Amino acid sequence: MTMTNQSPYTINTDSYDINTGKNKHSCFTNILDTMHAQMQAMLSHHNKIIVVRVDLHCEKYTPCNIELSRFMCKVRKRLYSHYKCARFGYLWVREQERSKSQHYHVMLIIDANKIQQPSALLGWLQERWSVRGHPRPYVPENCFYMVHRGDDEAFGEAFYRCSYLAKERGKGYGRVGANNYSGSRVRLKSFN
Template structure:
């Protein structure tokens, strides 16, 4: 069983961030730890990373998270084409939730090379197209993106993004799923070595 916390602050990567938690509204720190690991890994490859928030709704109840596996696979394949500048690395984190409806939904965060993509418009359209072809719905929340910079790893933009992402880690609405089905998932981007990171800065 994952640990829970109601603390409004969480240490990530040596810095303390305010998170979406408090008395009566706990979060799972593990989800945020894993998400932050992917942000750090992406920033080790690129000095700028575009982080985009999108919600994905499933139209039918499913016992697995196969739809997210397929979505990420199709998205990576489409991004790694000439039309999108051959983006060959995609970081992501998602959380599965279900309230009162029969079908569940996902909160998704995408992380892309911020040198090739400075604005999420085309990526959002691409996600929408893949969802439409897969019997899913995509919804874009307001203020959906953040341009993160390696040189500002302790800056306000990252702090705002972490607070936004901590919503994915909330305990509420994550209990309506089979015990063998995960309530979150992330990419597995490996960080570059320090020597290579400094050379790419």
């Protein structure tokens, strides 16, 4: 996988600052590209989005990501049924450093006409992950960003914050064939 430690990072004709610690650390470009594509795709469907960050730690090591995949299905059902979302974007990365088990950094990209403040959703996420036998999810300070379509500054701030997910450190500790990351596949809305 290709990496960069150059900030700003250019995608198409736009440049975004990324979290490289003043060009000391590298980020995977495919993760950055997926993040950008999903944020842009969601903004093509909705005039504003909310980008939410949460970290999920596992009770014990698993060589694959089945537990997270099942959890993301629960999140999808919750967003569709409770909040009446028509779609949502996401990106998660799997990491393991000194701990015996992996953890996941997750970003959710949600229609901000449906959710403008994520505290209730975060409470639900924390409860549902903990009920599965895992430690309570970690919610970082300033864990969400509101981005309106055309607001390049807010887009750049959210992108910079979430570029942490693309960092090189901690990746590659799953079973051969286990993904280090995955993202939604929301497509850009065509304006014919």
